[in-house]
């Protein structure tokens with residue numbers, strides 16, 4: 259397990275540039291982001307950090323960076339001191355255990371994200387939760403590809419799904435998703451470590467909030483994972499990815515139902 263992270267501090271103020279940098283860094287293996295006033299802090303496991311890749315990504319925006327090394331446990335302290343509860347309308351509230359319970363939300367999720375992606379703060383997670391509001395989950399089977407903290411799998415369980423498979427390719431996420439499903443009492447979620455969406459099971463709903471390339475690479479597998487008439491929610495996508503995603507999903511025989519946008523990011527809903 260990784261114990262040391264590189265913390266990269268980037269003085270980026272333009273919101274769209276910030277979101278594009280997050281998307282590219284996430285694709286390069288960065289798995290923690292903090293959006294601060296006037297800067298972005300990005301965290302990457304020490305062994306994944308590659309200066310050339312970082313220069314290439316930041317060079318497109320004429321940006322520089324500063325770098326420091328942090329220990330895994332320091333991240334938790336940083337996160338805990340900065341984490342604010344997130345509320346998606348009156349539908350769902352996401353908070354840490356040390357926050358007071360929400361009032362006036364239909365569903366509440368308690369998350370200890372550590373370095374895992376998925377607190378609801380990021381637009382992509384927020385958008386998928388919004389789309390989940392419009393899909394019936396009662397007694398359905400669900401596949402959550404790239405579960406991170408397990409947040410979307412936990413919401414599916416709270417919405418009445420009967421069985422959920424949540425997968426990730428990152429050990430830390432697996433550990434954290436197990437912790438979060440336990441804290442939320444979600445007993446019908448199975449968590450597995452995998453590198454792609456090749457499964458021998460079919461699901462009523464397939465969710466993938468990762469990034470454009472991984473989603474496109476896995477699209478045929480996701481199509482195989484889907485029950486006839488099933489729903490697909492895709493995110494981790496920028497607005498400019500929408501045409502390519504809709505074209506590729508159309509080739510799978512999926513019919514576009516809705517696209518939601520937030521801060522330059524989108525989430526798309528298709529039905530087979």
Ligand SMILES: C[S@@+](CC[C@H](N)C(=O)[O-])C[C@H]1O[C@@H](n2cnc3c(N)ncnc32)[C@H](O)[C@@H]1O
Nearest residue numbers: 375376383404405406426427428453454467468
């Ligand atoms: C953008 S995060 C989404 C986390 C959470 N589902 C959410 O919506 O907040 C993407 C997650 O996908 C995982 N991931 C990336 N590539 C993957 C792959 N090839 N197979 C499985 N998981 C992957 C990452 O480790 C990360 O936890």
